[in-house]
Amino acid sequence: MTTSRHPMPARDAAQRVKTFEEVALGYTRAVAVEEAQRCLGCKNAPCMKGCPVGVRIPSFIAKLKQNDLSGAADILFEDNNLPAVCGRVCPQESQCEGLCVRNKLDGAVAIGALERFVADNSSKSVGACAETCGKVIKVAVVGSGPASLSCAADLARYGAQVTVFEALHTAGGVLAYGIPEFRLPKEIVRREISNIQAMGVKFALNAVIGKTIFVDELLEDFDAVFIGSGAGVPSFMGIEGENLNGVYSANEYLTRVNLMGAYKESSVTPLLRGKNAVVVGAGNVAMDSARTARRLGADVRLVYRRSRAEMPARAEEIEHAEEEGVKFDLLVNPVAILGDDLGRVRGVRLVRMELGDPDPDGRRRPLPIEGSEFEIDADEVIVALGTTLNPLIKNSMPQLETGRKGTLCVDNDGRTSVSRVYAGGDATSGAATVILAMGAGKRAAKAIIDDAKAR
Numbered sequence: 001m002t003t004s005r006h007p008m009p010a011r012d013a014a015q016r017v018k019t020f021e022e023v024a025l026g027y028t029r030a031v032a033v034e035e036a037q038r039c040l041g042c043k044n045a046p047c048m049k050g051c052p053v054g055v056r057i058p059s060f061i062a063k064l065k066q067n068d069l070s071g072a073a074d075i076l077f078e079d080n081n082l083p084a085v086c087g088r089v090c091p092q093e094s095q096c097e098g099l100c101v102r103n104k105l106d107g108a109v110a111i112g113a114l115e116r117f118v119a120d121n122s123s124k125s126v127g128a129c130a131e132t133c134g135k136v137i138k139v140a141v142v143g144s145g146p147a148s149l150s151c152a153a154d155l156a157r158y159g160a161q162v163t164v165f166e167a168l169h170t171a172g173g174v175l176a177y178g179i180p181e182f183r184l185p186k187e188i189v190r191r192e193i194s195n196i197q198a199m200g201v202k203f204a205l206n207a208v209i210g211k212t213i214f215v216d217e218l219l220e221d222f223d224a225v226f227i228g229s230g231a232g233v234p235s236f237m238g239i240e241g242e243n244l245n246g247v248y249s250a251n252e253y254l255t256r257v258n259l260m261g262a263y264k265e266s267s268v269t270p271l272l273r274g275k276n277a278v279v280v281g282a283g284n285v286a287m288d289s290a291r292t293a294r295r296l297g298a299d300v301r302l303v304y305r306r307s308r309a310e311m312p313a314r315a316e317e318i319e320h321a322e323e324e325g326v327k328f329d330l331l332v333n334p335v336a337i338l339g340d341d342l343g344r345v346r347g348v349r350l351v352r353m354e355l356g357d358p359d360p361d362g363r364r365r366p367l368p369i370e371g372s373e374f375e376i377d378a379d380e381v382i383v384a385l386g387t388t389l390n391p392l393i394k395n396s397m398p399q400l401e402t403g404r405k406g407t408l409c410v411d412n413d414g415r416t417s418v419s420r421v422y423a424g425g426d427a428t429s430g431a432a433t434v435i436l437a438m439g440a441g442k443r444a445a446k447a448i449i450d451d452a453k454a455r
Contacts, residue, residue, distance in 0.1 A: 005107035052439030073122035081153035085115025145173025147425025148228030151441035201238030210392035229428035241337030246345035250384035274380025281384035
């Protein structure tokens with residue numbers, strides 16, 4: 001048996017840029033069992049300390065070592081309501097795998113790949129919990145992203161009657177509209193949601209909470225409300241030319257492709273397909289946008305004001321983008337988007353940057369170099385600089401306390417300033433990872449049940 005980590009097999013880069021099929025192909029059973037053998041079964045399980053939802057990692061891997069797929073799935077699904085999703089999109093390298101003791105030997109155990117294998121190849125799914133709150137309670141869950149889905153599933157396990165209210169016509173939140181098919185197939189999202197529906201959770205689509213229905217109205221019909229509405233308002237640079245035709249927020253760009261099928265020739269809402277696309281940013285959303293633009297036929301340049309060392313995207317996503325032909329222009333920052341006489345993008349003016357002293361978050365501050373401006377050709381610009389909370393719910397319920405950046409204020413268990421109203425995920429933290437949102441949803445579900453017991 002080899003002791004080195006088994007790499008994740010992937011489609012050839014030259015072929016995958018022509019399709020939206022999933023890039024990572026997953027382990028075979030033989031490889032998964034062999035990779036599981038690398039787990040040392042540490043008694044103190046440092047890997048678990050890095051998992052926001054508390055998956056009993058050594059336990060499910062121990063079952064896989066024995067080729068017991070059913071047993072591994074039983075353990076995995078007890079703690080993780082969306083394992084097939086998490087196995088694909090979680091930043092394992094900085095969480096569970098980052099704390100694996102084999103890092104000091106020959107590379108961390110591929111926990112994420114094993115999680116994906118078990119979830120993809122088992123017929124098991126989330127199930128009931130023996131503990132209940134002692135009475136049937138009704139809970140409204142706002143939004144259907146990872147925080148909401150995790151909260152809803154745990155509530156259903158406790159015996160609550162749960163209805164999820166989703167503003168769009170498809171459930172899944174950022175899992176459905178934000179992450180491309182080649183990284184997270186939508187069939188996987190639909191399957192995970194079907195598992196939660198099988199627990200009795202109901203979904204009400206096209207329901208805009210704060211507009212068509214107010215939180216106060218929900219509190220009249222439900223014992224508690226969980227707000228997991230995410231952070232869906234895009235941030236822009238505030239520079240000249242951002243209103244030109246051909247400028248997209250990453251939110252709009254990815255939503256139109258992922259949710260509305262704009263990449264298909266038959267789409268009724270097609271995108272303007274650029275030949276020279278510039279993506280601004282260096283997070284996972286920027287990589288998703290750049291890789292999507294490549295699949296739509298564009299030459300893509302990703303511009304970022306810091307160096308490669310500061311790029312916040314996962315290393316795997318950066319590597320895949322480079323393999324697929326995305327060019328990185330680092331230590332540069334847009335100062336204007338240039339347009340033609342018809343109001344369409346024709347280029348971007350950039351300034352070169354240098355890194356100065358660290359800012360409050362510890363990263364070196366990027367500073368413009370005087371006299372270094374230059375221009376590049378572009379007919380499409382995608383701005384991927386993060387998102388903020390949609391103020392719709394807050395504006396419709398002013399008594400909800402918010403923080404400096406407009407996010408909802410909660411305690412450690414998701415309780416807001418309004419009785420019987422809870423919140424979690426990006427609505428409280430700002431844009432973060434899927435697994436962190438899921439952890440917040442689980443904590444809130446427990447708080448809702450604990451509070452119901454106390455009433």
